[in-house]
Amino acid sequence: MFLEHSQLKENTTIEISGSKSISNRLLILHQLFENILIENLSNSQDTQLLQAALQSDSEIIDIHHAGTAMRFLTSYYAIQEGKTVILTGSERMKQRPIKFLVDALRDLGAEIFYLENEGFPPLKITGKKIIKSTVRIPANISSQFITSLMLIGAKLENGLQIKLEGTVTSKPYLEMTLKILRTVGINNHWEGNIIKILPNIHTEKQSQSIPFVVESDWSSASYYYSLAAISRKTIN
Known part of the structure; x- marks a missing residue:
């Protein structure tokens, strides 16, 4: 957003929205x-689309360009017993592969079908109760595929053990997810190439709310710093 010089004020306090990565993970956990x-949820379009999808009762969920939403919702809907949805997006989204995640979920027992091209959205997902607790997935793929599985792990009756095959390329994002899970009371371990998410089916029965303040996305603050620097230079 561009501001005229007349709109700029000194000593103005600007609130920075929460991290999109953290917000999207928490939205799935909140729904489960x-x-x-x-608190301090991201105001990014991806987060808004994910939030709208989770609140929707429609049988067709369109997440447009939101890649994170597509990946996280694939696992989420796979465990919504008895519920069938068509998960789709923009033409660009239909060109983004999701085969590794779908293969992993199918191996666990999920019912997922491709409606157009094999390995790509849109997907028809019918939620099932998943009993199997061990799954293998390549370690060098997008961390969002692995995170998608991690987020539903505690909701499964027997938890989830994810065996990473190969060299992990996005370790910081996986560690962030594990930290978030621990913060909301979900126990987990990562040793060697195995991530284990322990079942936590009693969390939803607890009466006390668990507050989570989303860390602000400080990278977005750079725009305001730049604006202030340019404005001051222009005024001087």
Whole structure:
């Protein structure tokens, strides 16, 4: 957003929206375990699309360009017993592969079908109760595929053990997810190439809410710093 010089004020306080990466993970966890209270949620379009999808009762969920939403919702809907949805997006989204995640979920027992091209959205997903607790997935793929599985792990009756095959390329994002899970009371371990998410089916029955303040996305603050620097230079 561009501001005229007349609109700029000294000593103005600007609130920076929460991190999109953290917000999107928490939205899935909040939907699975309703006692999680999220503060400072991201105002990014991806987060808004994910939030709208989770609140929708429609049989067709269109997440447009939101890649994170597509990946996280694929696992989320796979465990919504008895619920069938068509998960789709923009033409560009239909060109983004999702085969590794779908293969992993199918191996666990999920019911997912491709409606157009094999390995790509849109997907028809019918939620099922998943009993199997061990799955293999390549370690060098997008961390969002692996994170998608991690987020539903505690909701499964027997938890989830994810065996990473190969060299992990996005370790910081996976560690961030594990930290978020621990913060909301979900136990987990990562040793060697195995990530283990322990079942936590009782979390949703707890009466006390678990507050989580989303860390601000400080990278977005750079725009305001630049604007202030340019404005001051222009005024001087």
